[in-house]
Amino acid sequence: MSAARAVARSPAQVLVGDWFAEIDALDPWVRPCQGAVIRQWPRARQSMLDFLDAWGETAVGLGWTDVRLFGVHRLAAMDRVDSCGGAAFCFPTVVEAMDAHHIHYANGLVHRGMTNPADSIPLWEFVRSARARAG
Structure with a gap:
């Protein structure tokens, strides 16, 4: 095993890597769900990836x-x-600070949370469930 592969990653790095992979796997040219504007989706998707790089x-x-970061209503x-x-x-903006x-x-603008997070699932789970329903 190479030294680079042996470098341990923290649990936070693993989780952020998993989220990054899920967002990255979403097709930038296919609208993922209702409410997403197709002409803005490629840049919105990239903004989520940039957020993970900077703030993940x-x-x-x-x-x-x-769910709190990438959730959409189920x-x-x-x-x-x-x-x-x-x-x-x-x-179309970037994150300046968070707590x-x-x-x-x-x-x-400030995101202050969701009214009912139990009604939401991660965007990528929504996309997978929509594909499964479509057959």
């Missing part, structure tokens, strides 16, 4: 989960903005 480990350390997807995660709305309860964007 910090977010995990602060207790943010896949039935209405992004049409229910109150059920969407904070990183799902990075585009355990808020994400502050460079444009002055």
